[in-house]
Each structure stands twice: as C-alpha cells, then as structure tokens.
Amino acid sequence: MLCPSSEQLVMGATKLTAHSWDQEYDLLVLPLLEDEQPAYILYRLDSTNNQGYEWILLAWSPEPSPVRQKMLYAATRATLKKEFGGGHIKDEIFGTTRVQTGISMGTKKQTLQGVAFPLHRDAVRALEQFREKRLTYVQLEIDFPNEMIKLSSTVPTELKDLPKRIPSDSPRYHFFLYKHNHEGRYLESTVFIYSMPGYKCSIRERMLYSSCKSPLLDTVENHLQIQITKKVEIDNGEELTSDFLYEEVHPKQHGDRQTLTKSKGPAGKRGGPQDGTSPRERWR
Known part of the structure; x- marks a missing residue:
C-alpha cells in the first residue's frame, strides 16, 4: 500500500499472503482503505507474464479526503505505473467507496480468464x-x-x-x-x-x-x-x-483489404489526423 505524503509516495503497509489471490482479496485489501486518505494498493495475482507476476492496481480516492491530497494523488498515478512497470499491471480498479473496490467471488475467479456468458x-x-x-x-x-x-x-x-x-x-x-x-x-x-x-x-x-x-x-x-x-x-x-x-x-497506411489492424501513433484532430493513423489504439 502506497500513500501520497508531502511530495512523494511512502509505503503505508505490506501484507503476506498464504492462499490464492481471490481467497484473500477482501481480507487483505479492504481493511487498508481509510475514509479520508487516498492510496494506491498493488495486489499481486497468481498469474504471470513474460515480465513476472501480474498485479492489480487499486486507486483509492475517497470523496471526504482533502482536495490537496486528491490533487497530489492524481499527479502521481502515471509516475507510479511507470516506475512499477506497466507491463506488470493486469487490471486497474478506481474507487471512491468500498463498494466500488469489491469484487464478487465469481468475478475474481473468472475475470482474468475470460467469462463465457451464454447468449440469450x-x-x-x-x-x-x-x-x-x-x-x-x-x-x-x-x-x-x-x-x-x-x-x-x-x-x-x-x-x-x-x-x-x-x-x-x-x-x-x-x-x-x-x-x-x-x-x-x-x-x-x-x-x-x-x-x-x-x-x-x-x-x-x-x-x-x-x-x-x-x-x-x-x-x-x-x-x-x-x-x-x-x-x-x-x-x-x-x-x-x-x-x-x-x-x-480504411487506415491510410494500409489498403482497404488490410483489416483488423492495430493502429498506432499520436492522436490527431478527430476526423482527420494528418498522418493517417487512428486517434487511439483501438484493440488489444
């Protein structure tokens, strides 16, 4: 758990785990949330990628917290992700209430695998x-x-x-x-x-x-x-x-027969970027 303090992030708490991530989420994460203190919580999952373990980044910004703390908190989020390594972060959660930070057991077990809900x-x-x-x-x-x-x-x-x-x-x-x-x-x-x-x-x-x-x-x-x-x-x-x-x-850099492309590049004026790229990367 990291808390914005003065002009830097400081370690607020650490917890050791003994079971699978979905079994301990509520027990370890929710008690760390303070009513008037913004915080970042990095929670390690059991899954891995080529960079190591994957993590959930919980961004906690309760409504009653002072405006100055909220501003400092918002300004440090991008830096935290960069320094920690964005490739490690599997999912992000943003919450202003404890209800928003909760994940049901069914969701926790399935969210990283893909949920095949049937079609009506x-x-x-x-x-x-x-x-x-x-x-x-x-x-x-x-x-x-x-x-x-x-x-x-x-x-x-x-x-x-x-x-x-x-x-x-x-x-x-x-x-x-x-x-x-x-x-x-x-x-x-x-x-x-x-x-x-x-x-x-x-x-x-x-x-x-x-x-x-x-x-x-x-x-x-x-x-x-x-x-x-x-x-x-x-x-x-x-x-x-x-x-x-x-x-x-029909991306300009490809022919009309090139489909399902992953567009890259800086965003331009909507409706007419000069380099022919998409305003944002659209699919992962």
Whole structure:
C-alpha cells in the first residue's frame, strides 16, 4: 500500500499472503482503505507474464479526503505505473467507496480468464438476422442476475444515428453494418464497437464486460460465422464520426483489404489526423 505524503509516495503497509489471490482479496485489501486518505494498493495475482507476476492496481480516492491530497494523488498515478512497470499491471480498479473496490467471488475467479456468458436466444436470433443483413444494428448487454448476454436493441440505425445509440452511463456491445463507398466501390462492413464510459460504471461492470468480450467475439465469429471487419473501443458516442469510422475501417497506411489492424501513433484532430493513423489504439 502506497500513500501520497508531502511530495512523494511512502509505503503505508505490506501484507503476506498464504492462499490464492481471490481467497484473500477482501481480507487483505479492504481493511487498508481509510475514509479520508487516498492510496494506491498493488495486489499481486497468481498469474504471470513474460515480465513476472501480474498485479492489480487499486486507486483509492475517497470523496471526504482533502482536495490537496486528491490533487497530489492524481499527479502521481502515471509516475507510479511507470516506475512499477506497466507491463506488470493486469487490471486497474478506481474507487471512491468500498463498494466500488469489491469484487464478487465469481468475478475474481473468472475475470482474468475470460467469462463465457451464454447468449440469450433473442440475442442469437438478432445476430443471425444481422448476418443476413436483415438488421443493420444489434446492441447487447450483460444480464448480471442471470449471468447471460441479452439483446438490448435492434433499432434501425444509420451512421448519423450511431452516436445516439451509445449509453453514457453503462457499457454495451454493438454490431453495426457500416455502409459506405471506398475507392469507387460500395461496401458493407461489420464493425464491432465496445463502449465503456470509464469510471461512470461500477468495477463489477467494467471487469465483467471486459472479460466477456473475447468469448463473445469468439462465438460471433466462429460459431455464428459473422465476419467482423473492424473492432473498436470507445468512451462515448461522440467519437463515432463519419471520418473516424472510415479511417478505422480504411487506415491510410494500409489498403482497404488490410483489416483488423492495430493502429498506432499520436492522436490527431478527430476526423482527420494528418498522418493517417487512428486517434487511439483501438484493440488489444
């Protein structure tokens, strides 16, 4: 546990573990949270990558804490990640209340492996109609009580309507039939959009939506046989301009037949970055 003090981070506490990470999370982490003291907690997982053990970074910033402490805390976060080694951090949790920092046992056991929640039959039917181009838009959401992915919307959607389909306070999965012209050819491209409005969502929502994403795409691509041209991740619907979507599907540095690219480079003016790269890296 690290606490911002004066102009540096100081060690607040350390704990030894004896069991698996999911068994001891609540016991070791939650008691460290003070009502008026921001802190960073680095919690080691049992999994490893090529750099060693993977960790969860818990950023704790309680509402009652003094403004000066909050400012100092916010200013040190990037430095902490850099010095610790960003490659070691598997997940990040941000919380202002203890409820936001809690992770259910089911989530803890599955979050780093990917959660294969089943698709509700209505969602499957809608995706099949989308594959046949009888629908232009399908929105899916997680049904938490029943642990499945259900249909949320199939309202007819054109490009100009797309930003309005993105909820501002909850995550969603979207499948959009992007109709456009490219180099004199008319194309209909399937774009998968994962919308995640940051910390407006609970930690449980963020972790489950992230964990369910890959198994969902595996089902859609390999079982329902829907060919996805591009996968993007956004924070809000305002990002979905016509120029943005066109440049995601047709990056200037690649031909229109090069798909599923990982775009890199600095962000430019939305809708028209001069170097032809995507405004942000969109898929991992």
